[in-house]
Amino acid sequence: MxxxxxxxxxxxxxxxxxxxxxxxxxxxxxxxxxxALSALPPLKADTTNRFADVPAAAALGATLFFDAGMSGDGKVSCHKIDRQFQDDLPRAVGVGRTNRRTMPLAGVAHDAWFFWDGRRDSLWAQALAPLENPLEQAGNRAAYAHYIKARFGERYERIFGPLPDLSNVPANASPLGSDAEKAAWNAMSDAQAEDVNRVFANIGKAIAAFERSIAPxxxxxxxxxxxxxxxxxxxxxxxxxxxxxxxxxxxxxxxxxxxxxxxxxxxxxxxxxxxxxxxxxxxxxxxxRMDAVAQVEADPFNCFGAFRDGDAGACGELRFMVKAGPGLVxxxxxxxxxxxxxxxxxxxxxxxxxxxxxxxxxxxxxxxxxxxxxxxxxxxxxxxxxxxxxxxxxxxx
Missing domain, CATH: 1.10.760.10 (Cytochrome c-like domain)
Structure with missing residues (x-):
């Protein structure tokens, strides 16, 4: 030796x-x-989310973040607060087991891209992805809209304005769900889909407002x-x-x-x-990253999408992102x-x-x-x- x-x-x-x-x-x-942490600059305003720094939105977001009712089986909440908002496991476990490690959330609002591969381009779009992932929260878009209206309707409306009429919206429907959920989604009118998507986007914006408060x-x-x-x-x-x-x-x-x-x-x-x-x-x-480029481009909640607040001037990262090349593999x-x-x-x-x-x-x-x-x-x-x-x-x- x-x-x-x-x-x-x-x-x-x-x-x-x-x-x-x-x-x-x-x-x-x-x-x-x-x-040093003293060199960390103040958080930039998120112009894609006009509720990002609204205390009431952050409070609702915190409630939703820890609410097991936001999962398909009613048993899963997001990250563990006493473990730096991750779960200590090699790969995250929600309703099922995923293929990747949970990332910690302290200071995450300073990032431009989210998840290990950057498949989402805003903190609020990131917050939505686990909700419909069958291995994580395993919910669906329409069910979330109904859940918000039933449990948090007054709080939601004080922040985001009136909830849409959901009386004719199926209990379970999503463009990403099971065959039955996809069929129910496709049977909805464009106006109904727009209403559900707006409520869903606002769920993400509330959760993001909370996540902005998590500092190292x-x-x-x-x-x-x-x-x-x-x-x-x-x-x-x-x-x-x-x-x-x-x-x-x-x-x-x-x-x-x-x-x-x-x-x-x-x-x-x-x-x-x-x-x-x-x-x-x-x-x-x-x-x-190679596979994430197509995912972030296809996301209806990305910075170019209809649910962004503000103008497209905030979308520089998405506009100029590297889309191909050996460096992404x-x-x-x-x-x-x-x-x-x-x-x-x-x-x-x-x-x-x-x-x-x-x-x-x-x-x-x-x-x-x-x-x-x-x-x-x-x-x-x-x-x-x-x-x-x-x-x-x-x-x-």
Whole structure:
């Protein structure tokens, strides 16, 4: 066994720890400050959702978010509030088991694209997709409209205006549902379909208003970064990082190149990347962003659709999105690393059970099963890998 890589890492930590005064270059301090939560800009107004910042809409959205009655079997609600709004499972479980991991929601309103593959282009359109997915909420559009009218009619109307007459709308109907639900939907008039779709869109807008309020919490890293930004080279007490954690930070923003994609205060560039993550043997082929382009274009609730508030000037992302090319194959959205240490497993289908496995993957950089991976071998020592893991844990404390 070669002990030199481990010895090198230990010596590096010793140098960093010298007299308790690790040194940061101006460039390192600038990059560290850019990752701090204090650098997170205020949320931009969502002009596609004029209810996005209406407190009553957010309150209704919160009610719907946690209401098990919003699922087909009356037993499933969205995410778990005490688990960073995800479920700790390799692949999400609703009415059935899906093929992908639940993504956390803290700070999600800053994103331009949603889900692992970006198949929705707004927070409110994202909120609608699980409702009709047969493996998640397993509901249908007409049933949701009736449910809102029966249980939340007064609250809905105070926010969105009068509900339509649903007396002749079938109890169950959807363009995406079972054969019976599709037949019922096709038998409806255009005006009835428009009414149901409007109520359904407003459900998404209310849930999105709530989700905009979910913000990432301050961490030990943020306290360290704030102290470092004031000129303190070796923050103490609750603001301190250990020598190993500092080495991990320096690797993260330096040699390991993690900051290339995990950038900014949320530790994500919001983009889509093929990083050679292995497929899961028993799951159907998953081509990531490649397959999502057609889905977001076909979504009637996308930014070009009839249910967007405001004008099409807000639709730049959709208008100029990359629609084809080898870079889309098995490309998935960069997840935020905030809180990641407390929510294994990792990757879009829970392929890795620990942060150690994740760091080992990026260190070795195996070839992608399809397309071309963007990452290259880093050849990190055991000590450097451990230091990176130690640093990542500061984003969850």
């Amino acid at each position: 070669n002990r030199f890589p481990r010895l090198f890492a230990l010596l590096a930590m010793a140098v960093l720890a010298g007299c308790g005064k690790p040194e940061f270059s101006d460039a390192e301090k600038k990059t560290t400050a850019s990752l 919490p301050q961490t030990r890293f943020d306290r360290f970064a704030a102290a470092l930004d004031t000129g303190i080279q070796a923050p103490q007490g609750d603001d301190a990082l250990s020598p190993e954690e500092i080495l991990g930070l320096k690797l993260f923003i330096g040699k390991a190149n993690c900051v290339t994609c995990h950038t900014g205060p949320r530790f994500t560039d919001g983009g889509f990347h093929n990083t050679g993550v292995p497929a899961v043997a028993h799951l159907p082929p998953d081509r990531g 098995r490309a998935y959205k960069t997840p935020s690393l905030r809180g990641a240490a407390t929510r294994p497993p990792y990757m879009h289908a829970g392929q890795f059970s620990s942060l150690e496995e994740v760091v080992a993957h990026y260190s070795k950089a195996p070839a992608s099963v399809e397309g071309v991976s963007e990452i290259h071998p880093l050849q990190l020592s055991d000590g450097e890998r451990a230091a990176l893991v130690a640093f990542l844990k500061t984003l969850a404390e």
